[in-house]
Amino acid sequence: MKYYIGIDLGGTNIVAAVVDEKYNILTKASTKTNRPRPAEAIADDMAAMAIKAVKDAGLTMDDIEWVGVGTPGIANSETGIIEFSNNLGFENTPMADLIRKHIDKPIYIENDANAAAYGEYVAGAAKGAKNAVCITLGTGVGGGIIIDGKIYAGSNFGGAEIGHTVIGLDGPQCSCGRKGCFEVYSSATGLIRMTKEKMDAVPDSIMHKITEERSGKVSARTAFDAMRQGDAAAKEVVDFYIKALAAGITNTINIFQPDVLCVGGGVCNEGDALLLPMKALVEQEVYTRNSPKNTKIVIAELGNDAGLIGAAFLGAASK
Numbered sequence: 001m002k003y004y005i006g007i008d009l010g011g012t013n014i015v016a017a018v019v020d021e022k023y024n025i026l027t028k029a030s031t032k033t034n035r036p037r038p039a040e041a042i043a044d045d046m047a048a049m050a051i052k053a054v055k056d057a058g059l060t061m062d063d064i065e066w067v068g069v070g071t072p073g074i075a076n077s078e079t080g081i082i083e084f085s086n087n088l089g090f091e092n093t094p095m096a097d098l099i100r101k102h103i104d105k106p107i108y109i110e111n112d113a114n115a116a117a118y119g120e121y122v123a124g125a126a127k128g129a130k131n132a133v134c135i136t137l138g139t140g141v142g143g144g145i146i147i148d149g150k151i152y153a154g155s156n157f158g159g160a161e162i163g164h165t166v167i168g169l170d171g172p173q174c175s176c177g178r179k180g181c182f183e184v185y186s187s188a189t190g191l192i193r194m195t196k197e198k199m200d201a202v203p204d205s206i207m208h209k210i211t212e213e214r215s216g217k218v219s220a221r222t223a224f225d226a227m228r229q230g231d232a233a234a235k236e237v238v239d240f241y242i243k244a245l246a247a248g249i250t251n252t253i254n255i256f257q258p259d260v261l262c263v264g265g266g267v268c269n270e271g272d273a274l275l276l277p278m279k280a281l282v283e284q285e286v287y288t289r290n291s292p293k294n295t296k297i298v299i300a301e302l303g304n305d306a307g308l309i310g311a312a313f314l315g316a317a318s319k
Helices: 039-056 095-100 112-123 182-186 188-201 206-213 222-228 232-256 266-270 272-285 305-312
Strands: 003-009 013-020 025-032 064-071 074-076 081-085 090-093 107-111 132-137 141-147 260-264 296-299
Touching: 003 039, 003 112, 003 305, 013 039, 013 305, 025 039, 025 305, 039 064, 039 095, 064 095, 064 112, 064 305, 074 107, 081 095, 090 095, 095 107, 107 112, 107 305, 112 132, 112 141, 112 260, 112 305, 132 232, 132 266, 141 182, 141 232, 182 188, 182 232, 188 206, 188 222, 188 232, 188 266, 206 222, 206 232, 222 232, 222 272, 232 260, 232 272, 266 272, 272 296
Parallel strands: 003 064, 064 107, 132 260, 260 296
Antiparallel strands: 003 013, 013 025, 074 081, 081 090, 132 141
8 A cells, every 4th residue: 555645735724644545534633834934934844744644644754655735826846846825925935845854755746726626636526537627615716727637737837727817897806916806706705795795785684684693704604594594685695606606617618628627615515506506507608508518517525635635646646
């Protein structure tokens, strides 16, 4: 049996896992990222968590083939350098070399959304596909593209930024500097913003009562839950959210025509209330709608483990 280490470097947590050749996670170890702080200190903790996960699995580093890391930002998979990460405050950070000071193994670095997409490709919702796209709906809209079994990162390792394609000219301001990006409409953050705007406009909406019951916090669930109680204002929010999501997904399918497109993130916990109307809209709008074979749209299966499994198999992805 072969074993690998996958590390998910996030803005909040550092998680390391030992994964076997059958894509099973044996152990995990985690600690807080505690940003901002020097890259050397973060690399020290990444290595420490990897070593702990190996020890907890009853293994030694001699049993490990390689280490893979998924990180926010632009990660140069050829040099192991994180060229830029706004979340972590990194610029031209030689992360692979920093980790190698503690672990004498091949170190592979990749963007976290790409790593998660690769995880779904090898072990999750896109397993068995030749080409796949994975979209994650979270604080932003992340994207990962797999073509012929390889991660597509673009010529400067900043590709697959599906969330920063425009679906609404002169729409709301996006953090990237543009207006009307897919991300400002279809992220969980965008859904919360639109929910709050509708609540301000409709004082008697059930969404106010739901928010009060939840300690005054508006979440991505608020509009969906109110819609289920028959609230018309909430239904308007959900309908627009799904329409925007379908537009972004349709654009992506029209460009790449993957075998499988998987959608992940907490919003997907809404299940069929989200998936069925979204798929119906995509099927109406996609350019190849009359084709007998179209892209299969599915919910991602691996959750937070996708990034760990994908990172663990980056060594295979590079071959």
